[in-house]
Amino acid sequence: MYFINRIQPYHLDILKEVGNIGAGHAATALSKLLNKTIDMKVPAVRVVSFEEITELVGGSDNVVAAIFLRIEGEAPGNMFFMLPVNEATNLIRYLTGDQQFDLNSPPFQELGLSALQEVGNILAGSYLSAFSDLTKLNLQPSVPALSVDMAIAILSYGLLELSQVGDYAIVIETEILEKVDVYSQKTSGHFFLLPDPDSYEIIFRALGVSIDDGSC
Amino acid sequence: MMEVVKVGMADLNVATSPQKIRTSGLGSCVGVVIYDETTNICGMAHVMLPNSSLGKAELINKAKYADTALDVLLEKLLKMGVNQALLKAKLAGGSQMFKFSSTSEMMRIGPRNVEAVKEKLKELRIRIVAEDVGGTSGRTIEFDPLTSKLSIRTVSQGVSEI
Numbered sequence: 001m002y003f004i005n006r007i008q009p010y011h012l013d014i015l016k017e018v019g020n021i022g023a024g025h026a027a028t029a030l031s032k033l034l035n036k037t038i039d040m041k042v043p044a045v046r047v048v049s050f051e052e053i054t055e056l057v058g059g060s061d062n063v064v065a066a067i068f069l070r071i072e073g074e075a076p077g078n079m080f081f082m083l084p085v086n087e088a089t090n091l092i093r094y095l096t097g098d099q100q101f102d103l104n105s106p107p108f109q110e111l112g113l114s115a116l117q118e119v120g121n122i123l124a125g126s127y128l129s130a131f132s133d134l135t136k137l138n139l140q141p142s143v144p145a146l147s148v149d150m151a152i153a154i155l156s157y158g159l160l161e162l163s164q165v166g167d168y169a170i171v172i173e174t175e176i177l178e179k180v181d182v183y184s185q186k187t188s189g190h191f192f193l194l195p196d197p198d199s200y201e202i203i204f205r206a207l208g209v210s211i212d213d214g215s216c
Numbered sequence: 217m218m219e220v221v222k223v224g225m226a227d228l229n230v231a232t233s234p235q236k237i238r239t240s241g242l243g244s245c246v247g248v249v250i251y252d253e254t255t256n257i258c259g260m261a262h263v264m265l266p267n268s269s270l271g272k273a274e275l276i277n278k279a280k281y282a283d284t285a286l287d288v289l290l291e292k293l294l295k296m297g298v299n300q301a302l303l304k305a306k307l308a309g310g311s312q313m314f315k316f317s318s319t320s321e322m323m324r325i326g327p328r329n330v331e332a333v334k335e336k337l338k339e340l341r342i343r344i345v346a347e348d349v350g351g352t353s354g355r356t357i358e359f360d361p362l363t364s365k366l367s368i369r370t371v372s373q374g375v376s377e378i
Contacts, residue, residue, distance in 0.1 A: 050225040060240030061356055063371050068314055106372055145314035149371050152241030153354025156225060156264070157313050160244070160325055163264050167226060167277050 007170065012045045014207060015172050019043030021134055022127035023174035023191055029126040030176065033119065034094065041175040043191075050159065050167050057082070057151035057190075064088075064151045065103055067120025068158065070142040071128060075199035075206075078158035079128070079141070081120045082151060083189035092116050103148050113146055120144045127191065135206040161196045169194060220358070221260075223247075226280035228261035228289050230296060233362035240356045242309035244326035246282070246333050246349070249306045249359045249366055250289055250342060252298035258361040259293045261285040265325070266332035282332035290340060303342045306366045306378060307333055308357050310349040326350070346378040 023040050031038040046056075054060050065088035071077045083091070089103045092112040101112040121144045132139040147154050162169045172193040195203060204210070221231040223239040231237040233256040239247050242262065251258035261279060268281040278284040294300060310330035330349045337344055346366065348355070353370040360367075369375045 051227075054225070054241070061369075147313050147352075149243075149313065150241040150354035150356065152225070153243030153311075154313055156241065156243045156245060159225075160265070163226065163280060167280070 007047060011204065011209070012047070012170075014204065014209060015170065016043050016045045018131055018134060018203070018207075019045060019172040019174050019191070019193060022131045022193070023176070025126040025130040026123040026174075026191065027176055029122050030119075033122060034091075037179040039177045039179055041177065043172055043174040045170065045172050047168055047170050050156075050163070050169070053155060053159070053169065053171065054152050056171065056173065057155055060150070060152055062151045063149065064154070065116065065148045066146070066151070066154045067117060067124065068145045068147065068154070069120070069124045069128075071139055071195075072142060073132075073139040074137040075135070075139060075195060075202045077193065077195035077199050078161070079124050079194070080155060080158060080192040081123055081189055082154070082192065085148060087189065088116060088148075091119060095119070117144045117146050120146070123191075127193075135203060137202065137206050155192065158192070158194045162194065165197045170200070223260045223262050225262055226264045226277055228259065228279040228285055228292075230257065230259040230289075230292050231359075231361060232257050232296070233360070236358055236360045238356070238358040242355045242357065243311060243313045244309070244329060246307055246309040246326075246329045247355070247357045248286065248289075248333055248337075249357075250286070250293060250303055251305075251359070251361055251364060252293070252302050253304070253364055254302055255296075255298055256361045257293060257296050257298050258359055259289045260359060261289050263329055263333060266328045282329060282336050286333070286336045286340060290342075304345045304364075305337050305342045306346045306359070307344065308348045308355050308366065308368050308378070311351045311353055311355070313352060313354065315352065348376070348378055 027038045027040040064082045066082045069079045095115040174191040176189045219235045221237045223229045237260045239262045246263045248261045263282045268284045310326040356369045
């Protein structure tokens with residue numbers, strides 16, 4: 001039987017820790033890149049239906065800038081870094097110095113898009129290398145791909161592998177936050193890690209956990 | 217009352233006027249509308265994968281695959297009293313959200329979904345009267361069975377009608 005049906009709460013806790021370490025490294029990388037204090041929220045790990053995923057990405061018509069990387073190696077999967085369009089625009093302006101750049105009005109300057117892809121590359125790369133160190137699994141990110149579009153249209157791409165075995169996904173989600181002042185923070189992005197169906201067993205085994213422990 | 221019937225990902229549903237039917241955020245998925253103008257009855261499927269033989273689960277969700285979803289949808293429509301000979305179809309979606317130089321067949325899923333839907337409609341002898349497929353954008357579509365118009369919204373090109 002497919003693993004998702006046998007998932008136990010402690011499995012989710014383990015995945016949460018994986019997300020925690022990965023996103024911690026990514027937040028540090030972003031802090032250095034922007035020279036700002038970047039925080040992160042402890043990852044949420046949930047088993048969600050495809051329907052609920054729509055809500056997770058902010059409703060069906062929510063538009064985001066997303067960087068997508070395919071994870072290759074021993075535990076393949078998909079990884080997304082999504083951020084609100086205005087946040088992405090500000091990030092690009094900051095990195096390139098081009099104050100005219102606006103992700104709300106295409107066509108876009110190649111340089112700006114390239115800068116955003118590079119941010120995604122750095123963040124996802126640091127997330128993934130932490131993940132790889134923890135599990136001792138050999139994992140490599142693909143070249144990043146960028147899309148500015150409806151969040152669910154983008155994320156559904158990452159669900160294709162999972163959709164072959166069921167209508168549920170285990171989503172490892174982390175929120176990255178920028179500290180505005182002592183009292184407030186604003187959301188700077190979300191990470192979504194979606195391992196391929198067969199990768200869960202490999203990840204748990206690498207961490208020394210049997211998937212059949214305590215199953216009913 | 218104007219009500220909009222929502223169709224989720226890998227889901228299907230039917231509607232009659234004055235209802236409308238809508239699905240959001242089609243990426244590589246294909247939205248298929250089958251309708252009968254004489255009865256103002258329509259159905260919509262949000263197809264995710266081309267072929268149910270791809271499914272590895274014991275119990276498959278028939279709404280997910282092109283080859284099984286349209287059979288289920290047709291059956292539902294016939295129960296509601298449509299005239300099979302008068303059925304027409306419109307479709308939208310099947311884009312490639314990311315330009316990837318990958319060898320993975322998964323990356324080409326959009327065009328494959330479109331092909332599979334067309335093949336199935338041909339088999340069911342349902343004529344396609346309009347389509348907006350391919351490209352690299354996500355689409356949100358809404359069909360009005362009263363006017364038989366399918367409105368398509370994208371982030372970059374606004375709203376169009378087919």
